Structures are given as structure tokens and as C-alpha cells.
Amino acid sequence: MNVVITPAMLGQVVVSGILAGALYAMVALGLALIFGVMRVINIAHGPLLMLGAYTTFFLYQALGLNPYHSVPITMLVLFALGALLQRTLVFRVVDAPELSSLLLTFGISIALVNLAQLAFTSNLRAIEYATGSYTLGPLAFSKSRLIAFAVAAALTGLAFLFLQRTRLGKAIRATSQSREVAMVCGVDVRRIHLITFGVAAALAGAGGALVSVIVAIQPEMGQIWTFKSFLVIVLGGAGNYPGALLGGVLLGLVEQIASLFLTTQLSEAVAYILLVVILLVRPTGLLGGRQT
């Protein structure tokens, strides 16, 4: 390779990596919450993000709503959908062996993607908004990615405040540490599960709203996010919520830095390789998993 890497290029990838990382962290936090509280790996997490992107798209197309203004609406819609999925389907597998919950959420994932194809067709759609970049010296920041970073960072911060400060948040953390004790202490665990799934789906929905401005919207856009979110929580330590932040930023950085050295096809593989390496070397994640 005869590529010369200048400090400006390096600076650029670091910035891009951090920008992408906040988005990864936010979406992955949703997956981490469901796993932490219910021990369910929600394969349908990415397809929920896809539905969030479509929600934002249709609000934009039909009502001319600014995609950033529709983030709260998209989150509400996805919260309701997530709670509905929990209420009707997922609650059945909370106590079942992991394989059952994997199969169920995999099934939900396939169903959502196919329903989206049926309802929205496979045509690529895009929201033309916040195009262009800001430049700062040698660095360029894509507007849509910068806004996505800011919104994702803010929402992730709010989610953490909710978990840390509110009683409902404490109850969610308590349930993820010991469901049986939470029940005996008077916590309505089923309600907690409903809210957790709703919040997780809302975070995926927010991710969908933010990426709808960045990439093409199509029914298959979500699955890669399930995988990336999974990688993020493995990186950070499953069940360790702050770990999702670290994992998100790390994944963003690794992907971007790899893109400096590798062709596009190869750099796509880097995330997968990273997953295998982490599982081999440090299966409990960089920050360690849950203690209990």
C-alpha cells in the first residue's frame, strides 16, 4: 500500500468514529436494557430501528415534518410498538431457555422486515435534509452526522439520568439485578418488562429517525444494527449499561480507522472480526459483565 496517512486524515477518522459511536451507543443501550432486565437478546432490535426510520420518513413526506422534530414522535410510536410486542409475544419467553427467546425475536425480526417490504415496498427512500458539511480547519463534519451525534448523546444522557435518578429507573436496574427479589419487594416486574421493552424500542426508533437522514431507507436496513448493537454490548460487557457507551465509541473508532487502511468490503468485516476476538480474549467485555 502506498497510501500516505496525514494527521488531518487521522483526525478526521477519529472525529467520524466518535460521531458514529454515540449513535451506536444509544441504539445498543436499548439492546443492553432488554438483555439486562429480561435476559432476552432481541434480534428484532434493528428492524425496530428500521420502522423508526420509516416513521420519520412518512412524517416528513406526508406532513413535511422536520425529521429532527419528529424524533420524539417516532420514539413514542416505537415505545408503543415495543410495549405491544412485549405484551403479546416476548413476555412468553422471558423465563424460557435462551434458544426460545432467540427464535422468537428472530421470527419477529423476519416478520417486521417482510411486513415492511409488503407495506412500503423495497424501494430506496431518502430524506433530503441537513445535507452538506461544516468545516473546521482541515476537518469536515457532515451536518446530518453531527446532529445525529448531538441528539444521540443527549438522549443517551437522558436515558442514564432516568435509570439513575428516577424510582422507575431504579426499579428497572433492581429487576435486572434480581427479578425474584424485586417481585417479593413489591415491584410489578411485568410492568417493568413492558416499560423496558418500550424504552429500548424508543431508543432504536430514535436511532432510525437519526439515520433516516444519513442513509437510504429500506426494509433491510435494520439487521446490521442488531449485529452492531450486539457487538457493542459484547465489547462493553453484557448487562453493563455504561459499557454500552464505551463499546459504541470503540466500534465507531475501529470502523473508521479500519476504513483508512482497508478496502470498503474488508472494513465491513472488521466489526465481525472484532466480535470474534473479543469473545475469545475477553468474553465478559472490556468493563466486565454484570457481577451477579
Add this chain to the structure above:
Amino acid sequence: MTRPLLEIEGLSKSFGGVAAVDRVSLALEPGRIYGLIGPNGSGKTTLFHCVTGVERRDAGRVRFNGERIDGLEPHAIARRGIGRTFQIIRVFPELTALENLLVVTRGSLAGAEARARELLRFVKLDGLVHEYAGNLSYGQQRLVEFVRVLMRDPSLILLDEPAAGVNRTLLNDLLEAVRRLRDDGKTILLVEHDMKVVMGLCETVFVLDHGEKIAEGPPGVIQADERVIEAYFGR
């Protein structure tokens, strides 16, 4: 005669054909301390699980304050006024001592926090309110678990081996606290292996063996009961 606070009638629970609790009936009157003893595997903890709704009973009735509670969800039973601790300590390790207490409350958060701090002071943990429960010593975790039960001001408190692994000083504090709760009108049912604790504290003792209730009475009478001696030491 006062109406019993808790009434268990013909309670049975088996696991894979083995009866863990076999047609047990007992009644607890308000404002008293009861003991539940029996050899390992005699069904004491299963009985606790059935009363608190963690396990579904196979047969029998449980009434609390005259109301049927068997079949209710655990949180619904807890909210009616039954609190319990666990044989193996179950604090939420990654919540602080204070948060462990707050998580079980409803209503005003400020009021709950004041009460939580007061309870932690009551067990002399006021210096450790913001410490993660997982970092506390074993005995301190028992105390957190104990006062977490009190947060909801339950009328019936089930204690599963409160003395296990607790040093003498702490144990005396704990026993003193239990007596004070009784004086406040609470009913306490405790599972305990330490006979000194049971005999010194309880007014009535129930004895389980192989899931069946084989004796019931004041500690002195129980100690001399032949069936009890047989259950513990064999024939």
C-alpha cells in the same frame, strides 16, 4: 380470640412428585413472633415461597387479613403487607444501600428517602447510604435486606435465617429490632437453625419434617417433643 393475620390451610407443593410441603395448616395471630424449624429440606423455604407467591402452590389456601392471597402475583402480595428476607442474602448489589430501600417504595420520593435514611440509621448504616450494597460486608447486607423489608411497613414479616453468618453483636441488634417490631404490633415468622435464637425469641414454634407439620407449641414443649427429637436426630 383474635382473627389470625395469616391462615394457611392444607398447603401442598411438590416438585417432580416429591412433596416439599405436604398439607400444612397453621395460623399466625397479630403481634407475635413465630418460629419455623425443621431439618434441611423439610420445606421451610418452600412454604415461604408459596406464601409470598414466588412458587405457585399445588393445593390449599392462604388467607391474609381474611383475604385469599394464594394465586396473587408476588408484587401484589408484597403490597398487601407481607415482607420477607432470603436465606441467601439478596440485596441489589449494584444499587446503593439507599437505592435498595427506595426501589421498593411508592408514593412521595422525598418521604420515602427520609424514611429510608431513618431506617438505615436505625441499623447504624447511616454512614454507608451511598455505598453500593455489593461492597458492604455480609452482615451489613443482611441489615440492608432487613430494613428494605421494613420500608413498606408490612404487617407480616418472614425472615429466612436472619442469624446465619451474622456476628454476635449484630445478631443482638437484629433480635432486639425484631422484638421492637413485635411490640409495634407486627407479626414475625422466622426460619432459623440457631436454636438459641428460636427458643429465646419465639412464642410459638412450628416444626416441619418432610414437608409435614409434625409439631406446634411453645419452645419448651417443642424441645421435649419426641417426634421433633426423632426428626432431628433420627430414631
